[in-house]
Amino acid sequence: MTTFFPGKRGTAPRAAQRGVEESSLAKWTLIGIALVFCVGFLLLPLLNVFAQALAKGGAHYWRSLTEPDSRAAIRLTLMVAAICVPLNVLFGLAAAWAIAKFEFRGKPFLVTLIDLPFSVSPVVAGLMLVVLLGQQGFFGEWLAAHEIKIIFAVPGLVLATVFITFPFVARELIPVMQAAGTEQEEAALTLGASGWQTFWHVTLPSVKWGLIYGVILCNARAMGEFGAVSVVSGHIAGLTETMPLRVQALYEGATTATTAAAFAVASLLALLALLTLGVKSALEWRQARAERIAASGAGQR
Amino acid sequence: MSIELQGVTKKFGDTVAVNNVSFSVREGELMALLGPSGGGKTTVLRLVAGLEMPTAGDVFIRGRRVNDLSVQQRNIGFVFQNYALFKNMNVFRNIAFGLKIKKWKRARMQARIEELLKLFGLEGLERRYPHQLSGGQRQRVAIARALAPQPSVLLLDEPFGAVDARIRQELREWLVTLHHDLNVTTVFVTHDQEEALEVANRIVIFSGGVLEQVGTPREVYDQPANEFVARFIGAMNVLEAKVREGVARIGELEFPASGEAEGQQVRVGFRPYAVQVSADLTRYRYHAVLQHTFFLGVLLRLELELPSGLTLRARMTKEDYAQQGLEDGRRVSFQIRQYRLLAGEAAALGPEAELQPETPPVLGDYI
Amino acid sequence: MGFTLFYLGAIVLIPFAALVLRALELSWLDFWRLATTERALAAYRLTFGASLIAAAANGVFGTLLAWVLVRYHFPGRRSLDALIDFPFALPTAVAGLTLASLFAPDGWLGRYLVPLGIKGAFTPLGVVIALTFVGLPFVVRTLQPVLQNLEREVEEAAATLGAGRLRTFAQIIAPTLLPAVLTGLALAFARAVGEYGSIVFISGNLPFKTEIAPYLIVQRLEEYDYTGAIALAVVLLVFSFLLLGAINLLEQWSRHARRPA
Numbered sequence: 001m002t003t004f005f006p007g008k009r010g011t012a013p014r015a016a017q018r019g020v021e022e023s024s025l026a027k028w029t030l031i032g033i034a035l036v037f038c039v040g041f042l043l044l045p046l047l048n049v050f051a052q053a054l055a056k057g058g059a060h061y062w063r064s065l066t067e068p069d070s071r072a073a074i075r076l077t078l079m080v081a082a083i084c085v086p087l088n089v090l091f092g093l094a095a096a097w098a099i100a101k102f103e104f105r106g107k108p109f110l111v112t113l114i115d116l117p118f119s120v121s122p123v124v125a126g127l128m129l130v131v132l133l134g135q136q137g138f139f140g141e142w143l144a145a146h147e148i149k150i151i152f153a154v155p156g157l158v159l160a161t162v163f164i165t166f167p168f169v170a171r172e173l174i175p176v177m178q179a180a181g182t183e184q185e186e187a188a189l190t191l192g193a194s195g196w197q198t199f200w201h202v203t204l205p206s207v208k209w210g211l212i213y214g215v216i217l218c219n220a221r222a223m224g225e226f227g228a229v230s231v232v233s234g235h236i237a238g239l240t241e242t243m244p245l246r247v248q249a250l251y252e253g254a255t256t257a258t259t260a261a262a263f264a265v266a267s268l269l270a271l272l273a274l275l276t277l278g279v280k281s282a283l284e285w286r287q288a289r290a291e292r293i294a295a296s297g298a299g300q301r
Numbered sequence: 302m303s304i305e306l307q308g309v310t311k312k313f314g315d316t317v318a319v320n321n322v323s324f325s326v327r328e329g330e331l332m333a334l335l336g337p338s339g340g341g342k343t344t345v346l347r348l349v350a351g352l353e354m355p356t357a358g359d360v361f362i363r364g365r366r367v368n369d370l371s372v373q374q375r376n377i378g379f380v381f382q383n384y385a386l387f388k389n390m391n392v393f394r395n396i397a398f399g400l401k402i403k404k405w406k407r408a409r410m411q412a413r414i415e416e417l418l419k420l421f422g423l424e425g426l427e428r429r430y431p432h433q434l435s436g437g438q439r440q441r442v443a444i445a446r447a448l449a450p451q452p453s454v455l456l457l458d459e460p461f462g463a464v465d466a467r468i469r470q471e472l473r474e475w476l477v478t479l480h481h482d483l484n485v486t487t488v489f490v491t492h493d494q495e496e497a498l499e500v501a502n503r504i505v506i507f508s509g510g511v512l513e514q515v516g517t518p519r520e521v522y523d524q525p526a527n528e529f530v531a532r533f534i535g536a537m538n539v540l541e542a543k544v545r546e547g548v549a550r551i552g553e554l555e556f557p558a559s560g561e562a563e564g565q566q567v568r569v570g571f572r573p574y575a576v577q578v579s580a581d582l583t584r585y586r587y588h589a590v591l592q593h594t595f596f597l598g599v600l601l602r603l604e605l606e607l608p609s610g611l612t613l614r615a616r617m618t619k620e621d622y623a624q625q626g627l628e629d630g631r632r633v634s635f636q637i638r639q640y641r642l643l644a645g646e647a648a649a650l651g652p653e654a655e656l657q658p659e660t661p662p663v664l665g666d667y668i
Numbered sequence: 669m670g671f672t673l674f675y676l677g678a679i680v681l682i683p684f685a686a687l688v689l690r691a692l693e694l695s696w697l698d699f700w701r702l703a704t705t706e707r708a709l710a711a712y713r714l715t716f717g718a719s720l721i722a723a724a725a726n727g728v729f730g731t732l733l734a735w736v737l738v739r740y741h742f743p744g745r746r747s748l749d750a751l752i753d754f755p756f757a758l759p760t761a762v763a764g765l766t767l768a769s770l771f772a773p774d775g776w777l778g779r780y781l782v783p784l785g786i787k788g789a790f791t792p793l794g795v796v797i798a799l800t801f802v803g804l805p806f807v808v809r810t811l812q813p814v815l816q817n818l819e820r821e822v823e824e825a826a827a828t829l830g831a832g833r834l835r836t837f838a839q840i841i842a843p844t845l846l847p848a849v850l851t852g853l854a855l856a857f858a859r860a861v862g863e864y865g866s867i868v869f870i871s872g873n874l875p876f877k878t879e880i881a882p883y884l885i886v887q888r889l890e891e892y893d894y895t896g897a898i899a900l901a902v903v904l905l906v907f908s909f910l911l912l913g914a915i916n917l918l919e920q921w922s923r924h925a926r927r928p929a
Contacts, residue, residue, distance in 0.1 A: 020352060020372060020823065020824055020827050021833070022833050023833075026833075027740055030732060030735065030736050030740070031736050031740055031742050033732060034732060034733050034736040034737075034748070035744070035748070037729055037732075037733070038733070038748055038751055038752075040777070041800075041801060041804070042751050042752075042754050042755070042801075042804075043751065044770060044776060044777065045758075045763065045766040045767055045770055045801070046754065046758075046766070048766045048769060048770050048775070048776060049762060049765075049766045051776075052766070052769055090671075091671070091672065091675045094671045094672045094675070095672045095675075095676075098672050110672075110676070112912075113676055113680055113681070114676070115912075116680055116684075117680070119858055119862075119908045119909070119911065119912045120862065120905065120908055121861065121862025121863075121864065121882050121901075121904050121908070122862065122864055122865070122882075123862070123864045123882035123883075123885050123886060123901075124687075124862070124882070124885070124901045124904055124905055124908075125683075127687065127885060127889065127897055127898070127901050128683035128684060128686060128687045128901075129683055130889065130894075131683070131686045131687050131690050131894070131898065132682065132683045132686035132687075134894075136894055137686065138686050138689075159679075162679055163679050163680065163683070166675075166679060217756075220756075220757050220759075223759070224758070224759025224760065224761070224762070225759070226759060226760050226761040226864065226865030226868075227760070227862075227863075227864035227865050227882065230864070230865075230886065231886060231889060243759075244759050244760075244761035244762070244865065245761075247761050247762065247765060248761060248868065248869070251765060251869065259769075262765060263765065263766075263769075266759075266761070266762040266765050266766070269758070269759045269761070269762045270758060270762055270766075272757075272759075273754065273757035273758040273759070273762070274757075276757040277750055277751075277753055277754060277757050278750075280750075280753060280757075281746075281749075281750040350828055351828075352824050352827070352828070371827075372824070372827040372828050373827055373828075373830045373831065373832060375828075377828060378828065379824070379825065379828035381821040381824070381825055382821075383819070383821060385819060385821035385822045385824065385825040386822075386825075387822065387825075387826075387839075387840055388822075388844065389840075389843040389844060398826070398829050398831070398839075399829035399830055402829060402830040402831050402835070403830060446825075446829070447828070447829075450829065450830065
């Protein structure tokens with residue numbers, strides 16, 4: 001209640017105050033460094049992708065994307081993401097539900113396990129799968145005997161991607177579910193709703209935005225994963241090559257034409273990244289607005 | 302004059318937080334800036350400190366115009382509402398902070414801090430960190446830290462806002478004693494009129510960024526400059542009445558209003574203590590039903606409902622109430638001893654009209 | 669609940685256990701021999717060294733960026749804020765590809781930098797650049813909420829006591845931010861140590877020179893030297909866990925430091 005100033009202190013524009021804020025010189029120097037750094041280090045790489053992709057002209061760009069191996073890579077990437085994202089959404093919901101709504105022994109251990117893929121090198125993650133399911137792996141002989149091929153085949157790619165991306169949904173959901181508390185669910189239960197109805201009508205809507213957020217992050221990573229997928233893929237063009245792997249294969253072609261083609265495929269992934277950023281910013285903006293409204297409502301005494 | 306404001310205005314964008322405010326604080330005074338939330342009182346305090354710069358007008362500290370001086374140069378002590386202690390420093394280093402900046406010699410600094418620790422009852426807590434202190438202790442550290450470099454004025458923003466009611470009373474008395482002992486010019490902001498009346502030598506009342514009145518507690522209570530002050534300081538019954546034949550009438554109530562034009566709408570204000578209530582129905586002129594009794598301590602607040610449907614607040618001591626054998630639901634008679642005619646929202650009040658000789662208000666009758 | 673555990677078990681625990689079991693089949697001596705070959709040591713040096721430098725660079729620029737984004741208002745602030753997450757959203761392969769081309773002698777930046785002797789592509793410097801890029805969001809995003817919640821009053825209190833801005837920053841703000849900066853730094857470091865995609869493109873992967881540990885693991889695999897790969901992976905894993913522990917401690921400290929006072 002102290003200041004008369006409407007809006008949030010510190011984030012709202014204020015006249016420069018001698019002694020309490022930096023001088024404008026210091027302020028604009030800092031902003032300048034930040035801008036130069038971001039333009040040079042973040043924006044240029046992005047623009048470079050598109051510039052290089054179109055370096056050989058639009059026709060070459062289109063041909064690069066539509067040649068059979070690239071088309072297969074795009075299809076494979078979409079398919080892997082289409083399998084992994086729903087799986088991880090299910091898992092994310094279940095795990096977040098368990099962690100946010102129940103108390104049980106070993107909960108911290110569970111949380112640590114969920115974070116594990118974040119701290120393990122993707123290459124090591126891929127290696128784990130090879131050790132488990134590869135030719136010399138624990139189940140290698142059994143799988144070979146039954147003519148099931150996982151490593152160097154599509155199922156391996158899916159497994160690796162699931163491993164790498166499964167924390168995303170759960171991590172976004174856990175804090176949202178914890179914040180929502182259990183009161184609403186209990187209220188629904190006392191009103192006679194079944195557990196499933198409660199989940200569908202109360203729990204899910206309350207975590208809707210967190211879920212969307214988790215899904216887009218999970219999807220971005222699923223489509224862009226390189227390290228783990230690279231280890232289990234076998235790099236068979238047209239069969240087990242996802243888009244990032246296709247980028248590498250083209251890049252290693254080392255002619256200007258293949259380099260441009262590599263950038264062409266990369267440009268699609270960059271577009272995906274931009275889309276992800278766009279959705280993310282929109283969600284954050286929406287949330288910030290909701291918080292502002294809630295805050296101004298609470299500010300009125 | 303220790304502090305003086307001349308025509309000070311502060312705008313934040315299009316919002317006028319402080320509008321053409323002038324007042325002064327004398328050397329050694331304990332001054333309260335009082336007003337409702339958003340009244341601009343904290344902004345005034347921050348303007349004096351140099352935490353905000355005025356859009357127009359001048360601020361003087363000890364006769365020197367300080368508009369162009371930064372916070373650092375003004376030599377003021379400021380105590381923030383939430384204390385703003387340095388979390389990464391213990392009590393000793395918090396208090397020493399200002400002294401180090403002023404480059405005090407080690408021995409002198411040590412002596413000053415020990416003196417303050419003793420004065421503030423913080424001995425033995427030097428090595429504690431802010432999170433290891435109680436609310437009251439934190440506040441004392443904050444005041445000690447502000448006073449350490451011997452500022453010319455001490456400014457406190459809602460000093461009792463963040464502590465619970467029980468400690469609050471203790472702290473008020475302590476602040477009065479402290480001010481008495483140190484005799485440093487002190488200005489504090491509060492939204493609690495009771496606090497201002499009890500602690501301050503003089504009070505400045507703000508509302509909507511405008512200064513409403515400056516005066517001693519007695520002055521602002523007994524001679525409120527306008528309806529806002531009258532209603533803000535102490536409770537007041539305010540009724541809309543119409544003047545007929547020189548009398549303002551509302552329901553069955555009549556108030557002589559000789560100066561007013563026929564048919565004029567007027568507002569009549571009277572304090573709850575001016576309403577005298579008796580269980581004896583023949584004693585006073587008006588009748589009412591005692592709806593509710595609120596126990597506030599020694600004094601009780603009564604809510605009366607008149608046959609016309611009007612409700613009034615009255616005041617009565619516990620003893621009187623018991624003696625008369627009053628209880629909720631009983632019919633009573635009452636009279637209104639003193640009242641004022643209120644012309645407009647911010648206009649000056651007319652003189653107080655008295656129906657009969659009155660007893661002076663009881664101190665503490667401020668709620 | 670059951671589903672959660674089953675899923676976790678199938679996806680994480682079993683592969684993890686497989687790796688550990690295979691590693692345990694090795695004798696200590698073999699393990700040591702495989703994990704500490706000359707080439708491996710060179711790879712560790714590059715991986716950890718470059719990650720450390722990248723994390724430090726992120727510490728500096730990340731703090732600056734977070735400060736500018738939270739404290740100042742200027743045209744383009746929102747876009748800049750959104751752009752910070754770009755390294756998270758961009759597939760690492762694309763990041764490596766475009767950075768390599770930017771810093772190549774004929775690239776947009778390399779064109780000016782290479783004549784100055786700054787070679788970004790196919791050098792250890794390239795590794796540092798890629799790792800800085802990949803880790804940038806960690807420090808910024810860890811620091812932003814902390815900066816936002818910093819009480820302005822504390823800085824004002826310092827000012828009323830006579831402290832100038834620099835002093836206030838050094839003595840009041842910096843100590844409060846330190847735990848969060850270190851947390852972000854550790855996160856960026858952890859990410860950098862495991863990074864593979866972007867490095868493959870920019871480093872050139874020359875053994876003893878620009879070869880990072882994860883790349884060496886892939887090399888070993890391609891030579892069907894499973895045990896060699898496992899030994900290296902175990903070293904990285906152990907290191908990841910140590911870092912994870914450190915990060916947890918740092919986060920606790922950070923929460924501790926942000927307690928209200």
